[in-house]
Amino acid sequence: MIETFGLTRKYGKLTAVRNVDLHVPEKTIYGFIGPNGAGKTTTLRMLGTLLRPTDGRILVDGLDPADDPAGVRRRIGFLSDTFGLYDDLLVWEYLEYFCGAHNVEPTTEKIDTILHLVQLYHKRDEYVGRLSRGMRQRLGIARAIVYEPRVLLLDEPASGLDPIARIALRDLLKTLRDRGTTILVSSHILTELSDFCDTVGVMELGRLIAQGSIKEILEQTRTQMRLVLEVLEPKAKAVEALADVPQVVDVAVVKEHIEMGFTGKREDLPAVHKKLVEAGVPVVAFYPKPENLEDLFLRLSTGATN
Amino acid sequence: MLAFANPEFKRLLRSKLRSRTVAVHVAIGVFIYGGLLGLMYMIKQFPGTPAFPLLQTFFQISVGIQLAVVTFYGVTQAAQNIALERERATYDFQRLVTMGPWRLALGKLLGCAAEAWLIALVGVPFLLLPALAQQIPFWMFLEAVAVVFVFGCFVNAVGLTASAIATKLPQANGLAFLLGLSFFFFSGMVSGAAGGAITLASAWNPIVLLYEWVTFLSPATQGPMPFGPMPPGFVPPPPAGLATVKFFSMGMPLFAGFLVMNAVWITILYAIVARRLTDPELSFLSIGHGAIAFGVLEFLLVGSLWDRLLLAPVAGMNMSLPLAVFHGASAVILCALAFALTPSADLLRGRLHRATRNQHWAVFLELRNRLQDSPPVRAMILLVIGYVLVALGLTVLSELPADRSIAAIALVAAFALGLTALLLYLQALTDKGGLKAGAGLLVAWLIVPVVILLVLERPDYLYFLNPVAYMIGYADGDLQRSETHRALKVDATWLQPLATAVVAGLLCMLAALRLRFLLDIQEAERRQEQIDEEDRYLQLKQAGGAAAMLAAARAALAAPPQPPAEGRPPGSEPAE
Structure with missing residues (x-):
């Protein structure tokens, strides 16, 4: 579903991502692990069309963001740890905006279904600015999936969440995976990934140093x-x-x-x-x-x- | 109705116009317009006040208030829009939406100053009163509404552009002010050199044009003065609908000229905003849009100057002025495009990353590639060629001395290319702030010699050093007449153009050598990296043992960087 070939990104003299060949199978959860500064976020931003690669090629569902950024954007949902919410909108207005912005008919039924899925229906008519951090994070995920993208890119989605919210997040991601969404989730908190990732990639100093299922890599490197x-x-x-x-x-x-x-x-x-x-x-x-x-x-x- | 289908416009209305905000702004609007009407009514009733047309005068002042609101309140709100998106970390998510940057920018353009629009909207029923009372023609009311709306869009476009360019919120307001100011300077240069021809100024500057429109529109200039008798010798201008601007010898109604000029500037600024929403690392304008903007602006410039350019020479009169205006304005446009077409330092380094050693000239002269990070030199050469052809055509048509015009053309062309090369060099030299440094150097180059020479009381030397002074000298026919020229026996006509051409050539060499230097460093780093990898592997192999084998496995997993010319997947090569 997601493939990269020799993906490289430089910031000035610093090479943040170096020759990364990523392979994320369809309908799986791919955990992207590595310490802070390993290049995970830069890689995700390149996959999400937010950043141009210095070199290399990306394919998301067979499309290259350099040739068809709009096509790739239709296929991906992106969530960063900042969530990016409009505090002065109501919860349903927020989702309606992103439906429209993604050229999807923003029906009440659709918005309510998504709110039920992320367990925010009871906050439907609340201002976004009044939600707790866990709720804001779930609304961010609702925003990312409201137009039913085939790929979800989640950058440190669980940072700052309490244990209950983390468990809720894990269950939500499993549900989405079971519905056929391919999920690429980055984190430096390993325990939150180990429970539900089908495949992992380990990054360090901008390089992908291992990739595969946890079992495979353990066996390969043991x-x-x-x-x-x-x-x-x-x-x-x-x-x-x-x-x-x-x-x-x-x-x-x-x-x-x-x-x-x-x-x-x-x-x-x-x-x-x-x-x-x-x-x-x-x-x-x-x-x-x-x-x-x-x-x-x-x-x-x-x-x-x- | 189309606007309401734009999700961004709807969002901005929802965010900005909650019921409380609406109530407050409507109250402010009613207070302003109603208060003004009431005050004027009271003044009129005051014993001893000369008679004046109450509703006409109210109409004039109200239009001014509306324009002031959409200008000062609107530009502040517009300038905050994208800067706030950045601060609230919503910018990335907006860039990801599939409706595209153009629709997104349109929604912002219409909705970013919703509160200002609301206050202006409250004034519309008040403006209707003079029309209903038949104190002004109804078309004048419609024209006033259209002018306020169109000018508001222009102001919003200026604010949004500032917001899209600025990296932080406080910068955005200042930048909006600077952008607005630059319109005055630009039109000042064009119109001032043309003898202060108001039509020319109007045709180039929505702000000046607006002033003209309001002056023509004003019932006060068409009837008795509101608070006193008309000054002696005052000739009222023609009514707004009849005033014309000359364009290719045709008389264009001022109102139509106003719409056209605003539309052109709004479109150019809108393209910049959309481009910044696409990717803030890209140049401000794509090469295609830059070429279109250049073509349209040159067309308008030539159209505005057409009559004056084709005037038959009159003995004892200097007729070079319009041509000098054309050269000067073209120089400003080309220099602005040099800034607008230069990609960020990161993207430029990215382009170099995909190049190999000794490809510096190929990169330097590349026109475009799929990642849109080509240097702007070749695009600028093509634009300069376009300018040269138009300028030569005008020189032939105008029957003016060709040698001086050709020298001015050479100066403009060399200056534009030199600036482009300088910006490229600075982008290749620094990680950030190359364009700012370029702007600083440009301003310093234009100002410092002037100050020094004025202090030294040798202003004549400015003809050799300063392109603005050169153009003024060219327009005034002074280049061969100054004291310095007589003393030195040097004709200034060709000296500065040739010197600028030499400097431009040197800057091109410098920029290309900088690219070469970076490519050499890159090659050396790659080689060193490969050597390090090989050394490490050999050491591990010699050391043996399980730990070493593990490390070797890790090294094998982390493939060493490949030279870009080899092993790249098909399709990732930059295409001409």
């Missing part, structure tokens, strides 16, 4: 498995026993359990377990440590920013 061993006291005996296993590295006692790296394969784990038991270690639990988006990011990122 050089050793992290294991967790829970034992009864004393832990020293277990550490001693593990020292004899050649595939085990970086053994460390962390609070109530022992963590270690394992360079072997999954099939080798029962042998390790057996060795521990034979050495008289009172094993309570022995399992691979589950990895999430945060681990993936920490593994890939050096933390450098532009």
Whole structure:
């Protein structure tokens, strides 16, 4: 649905985005992660036709914004963390304006349906300026989807939201994905993305350093498995026993359990377990440590920013 | 009705005209117009006041009030519009709407000064009173409404343009004032050199034209003076509907001229606003629109000067003035277009990013590409060629000494091209503010030598240094007569044009060399980057181990930057 080829953007001497080849499949949620200053917003602004690329090519639903910006705009909805609302309009007036501005007939039914979807129907006749931050954010999403775009570009949509509003946002995005919308959402708060992203792209210093499903990238980049061993006291005996296993590295006692790296394969784990038991270690639990988006990011990122 | 279908116009009305605001503004309007009528009625009743036509005089003053409201209140509101959108972070979302920048700009043009329009609208029933009482003809009422509306649109266009150009809200109001002022200067230059011909001034300046229209319209100038007897020797001008401006020897009604001139300026300013709404990084005008604006303005300029240009030479009289006016006005238009066609520094660097070493001349002379970030030099060369052809044609037609006119043409052409090259150089030199620096240098170049030479009491040297002084000297036939010329035995006719041509050539070289320098730096950076990548990979390979392999995998995922000439997807090459 969204593809970029060698996408590059310079601001003066600074190269904010460098040769990014993005591939966002249709009807998926694509998480765009990276530290502040990694180039996420610049990339999103280029995809959203707000910024001209210095070099490279963008295709949104097969259209290039440089050739057909209006065609691309018809297909995308954009939301930034500033929301961009008119405080002096009523909620329904605001949506009606954006319907008209996108050449869509602004029927009452349509506006009410959208307001129900973002759970703002009860604020229909309220001034936009009187909404809470969470409501403003939901209205921003309503604005972005009121003309039914095929692609949603969301830049840090959850920044400044409370946990309940974040959960509501997550559910809303899943609903939109299930309805067939392709969503590209950027964030530097990884926990908010890990629950619902089908694919992720990791950016650092303007480069896309990894791209794919979280599982795929974890497997691609993993050089050793992290294991967790829970034992009864004393832990020293277990550490001693593990020292004899050649595939085990970086053994460390962390609070109530022992963590270690394992360079072997999954099939080798029962042998390790057996060795521990034979050495008289009172094993309570022995399992691979589950990895999430945060681990993936920490593994890939050096933390450098532009 | 069409306006009400414009979502932006509707939004602005909703935002600005809530019931409370409407009530307040209607009350202000009624107070102003009703108060004025009441006051005039009381003055008329006052013993000893000479008789005057109450409703006629009221009509005249009310039109003035309406114009003042749409001008001063309207321009402030218009100047805030886009600047406020930027401050409230709604600008991006407006740029994303599919109705397009032209419709969006139209909605803004009509609705950005809604409160000012409302006060003017409240005055319309009051203006109708003199017409209903048959103290003025009904067409005069209709003309007054049309003039206020059209002039209001012009003022809004000036304010909106300022708003679209300014980066911050406080700048916008100042810029609107400066833009308004520049119209006075421009028309002053055109009309002043033409001996203060009012029709010429009118034809070039909606503001002056408006003044003329109101003067002609005024019942006070057509009948007894409101507060006293008519001065001796006063000849009342013809009624507004009959006053004419000359255009290609044809008499055009002043009102029609007013509409045409306003329409032209509104369209040019509107194009700038729409362009800024499309992308604020682009140049103010596209090359196509710049060429159209140039063509229309030259056409109007020639039309305005036509009669004077073709006057048969009279012995003992200097007839160069109209041609000098044409050259001077064309120079202003070309210089304005040099600013309007120059893209932002970021876009210019973007264009260089897609070029390879030694392509500096190709980039320098590129006319256009799909990302619209070409330097303006070639476009300006084409516009200058257009000017030269028109100017040569007028020179031949006017039967004036050709050598001096050709020298003036050379000066204007060289000056415009030199300025274009200078702006390009400054954009390539700085990350931001290249155009501002260019404007500063231009103003300094026009003013500083004047001040120095006046202090040194050598004003004659201005003919060698200052293009404005040159044009004045050319118009007055002074270039070969001044004391300095006699003392130095130098004819100033060709000195400044040739010097300007040399400077323009040097500036072109400088700009092209700057482009080359940036391309060389870029090439060196690319090479260094490739070397660094290769070194890093070799080091990792030698180090071995799992961590090194992980890093190598990361490096492989983050593909090194490719030279732009290779591996680019089809269609991304700039097209001529």
